[in-house]
Amino acid sequence: MGSPHPTSLRSATLSPAGRGGSDRPLDHVADFPAIPEGWAYLDTAATAQKPQAVIDAIALGYAETYATVHRGVYQRSSDMTLAFEAARRRVAGFIGAPAPDEVIFVRGATEGINLVAQSWGGTNLGPGDRIMLSMLEHHSNIVPWQMIAERTGAEIDVAPLTRDGRIDLDAMAVMLTGRHRIVALAHVSNVLGSVLDARRAAELAHGVGALLLLDGCQAVPRMKVDVAAIGCDFYLFSGHKLYGPTGIGVLWGRTELLAAMPPWQGGGAMIDKVSFEGTTFAPPPGRFEAGTPHVVGVLGLEAAVDYVERIGLEAIGAHEAALVSETREALKSLNSVRLFGPDDSAGIVSFAMEGVHPHDIGTILDESRVAIRAGHHCAQPLMADLGVDATARASFGVYNGPRDIEALVRGLDRVRRIFG
Numbered sequence: 552m553g554s555p556h557p558t559s560l561r562s563a564t565l566s567p568a569g570r571g572g573s574d575r576p577l578d579h580v581a582d583f584p585a586i587p588e589g590w591a592y593l594d595t596a597a598t599a600q601k602p603q604a605v606i607d608a609i610a611l612g613y614a615e616t617y618a619t620v621h622r623g624v625y626q627r628s629s630d631m632t633l634a635f636e637a638a639r640r641r642v643a644g645f646i647g648a649p650a651p652d653e654v655i656f657v658r659g660a661t662e663g664i665n666l667v668a669q670s671w672g673g674t675n676l677g678p679g680d681r682i683m684l685s686m687l688e689h690h691s692n693i694v695p696w697q698m699i700a701e702r703t704g705a706e707i708d709v710a711p712l713t714r715d716g717r718i719d720l721d722a723m724a725v726m727l728t729g730r731h732r733i734v735a736l737a738h739v740s741n742v743l744g745s746v747l748d749a750r751r752a753a754e755l756a757h758g759v760g761a762l763l764l765l766d767g768c769q770a771v772p773r774m775k776v777d778v779a780a781i782g783c784d785f786y787l788f789s790g791h792k793l794y795g796p797t798g799i800g801v802l803w804g805r806t807e808l809l810a811a812m813p814p815w816q817g818g819g820a821m822i823d824k825v826s827f828e829g830t831t832f833a834p835p836p837g838r839f840e841a842g843t844p845h846v847v848g849v850l851g852l853e854a855a856v857d858y859v860e861r862i863g864l865e866a867i868g869a870h871e872a873a874l875v876s877e878t879r880e881a882l883k884s885l886n887s888v889r890l891f892g893p894d895d896s897a898g899i900v901s902f903a904m905e906g907v908h909p910h911d912i913g914t915i916l917d918e919s920r921v922a923i924r925a926g927h928h929c930a931q932p933l934m935a936d937l938g939v940d941a942t943a944r945a946s947f948g949v950y951n952g953p954r955d956i957e958a959l960v961r962g963l964d965r966v967r968r969i970f971g
């Protein structure tokens with residue numbers, strides 16, 4: 552692989568146009584030191600590569616400004632606390648949260664959903680209550696609900712998909728009843744790239760008195776999200792899919808919901824007063840952030856938010872939409888390829904090739920330096936619904952350009968030749 556191209560620690564800027572004479576103004580591959588020349592990284596839906604700006608923020612956090620937060624009486628710790636809380640405000644603004652205290656830092660989307668399922672679900676669900684999910688959910692938005700349903704006696708319903716792979720809200724509207732307490736849906740499918748009509752989902756959920764939780768993992772990296780405008784009740788995402796670090800994510804919840812929810816993990820930082828007679832708890836967000844937080848991860852997440860906002864979410868969305876449509880057109884011309892999901896999918900293209908297992912596609916493409924994902928994508932119920940064990944998936948980010956699609960198509964041609 553080619554050599555990386557580091558920039559100095561404090562020179563975190565946006566690249567101008569892409570490397571290698573790309574014709575795309577939004578091809579920022581030069582910002583990403585871990586993407587060597589000639590490597591087509593098409594697995595952003597699993598995790599995004601990191602721009603130098605994020606790497607620099609993490610390095611600075613450990614090399615110069617590091618200290619714990621919320622506890623220290625010394626200057627460095629108070630400064631870090633200010634930076635940490637400023638990052639919370641920045642993230643709140645990023646998703647249109649009305650108040651920064653509605654933003655809870657968690658390890659990632661998985662932890663965020665488990666938190667809501669255990670804390671909100673543990674106190675608000677009981678026998679006879681129902682939870683509405685959809686057929687395209689990631690296991691992270693299925694298994695935590697199964698666990699709490701088992702504990703509380705609630706039951707799960709599954710909204711079907713339309714023929715082109717969207718959550719069928721018309722069908723869901725018919726299925727919803729006054730027994731449904733929560734609807735939990737992916738804002739963008741990690742397999743099909745289909746985008747939910749989130750406002751309509753909120754109206755439908757609220758119409759029967761249920762809450763709406765949105766899994767925004769695949770939405771926040773590619774579209775402007777405004778939780779207040781959507782009208783949802785919980786929203787969550789992982790930092791690492793937004794060009795930020797692993798181990799940090801965000802759960803947003805409406806103030807009155809969070810205030811009524813019990814803590815789900817006990818420990819330091821989440822308390823008001825502790826004695827052996829009993830403990831009282833801090834208000835949100837502290838109540839849900841037990842233990843020393845991922846201080847530098849939060850700074851890295853803030854840098855990632857800065858990074859995507861400087862490029863512009865609308866521009867990123869348009870860039871990825873163009874890449875998706877070029878890819879789908881190119882794959883349609885290979886007659887052994889089956890495409891999944893709608894034509895206007897957001898940044899993600901899943902496909903299968905007749906007579907070739909997706910794992911073989913992935914392995915052969917890797918030999919051509921094209922990195923895609925092959926497997927069930929943590930969505931086994933969706934695979935069963937599609938009638939396949941697995942799919943191949945190409946997903947895009949700000950560093951991709953037409954050269955990556957060309958490399959993918961050349962690689963798929965090679966797969967075809969190998970398999971005759």
Ligand SMILES: Cc1ncc(COP(=O)(O)O)c(C=O)c1O
Nearest residue numbers: 659660661689691741766768789
């Ligand atoms: C739609 C969706 N939800 C949830 C997750 C889980 O995210 P994490 O593993 O970062 O917690 C993913 C990750 O692939 C995802 O794509």
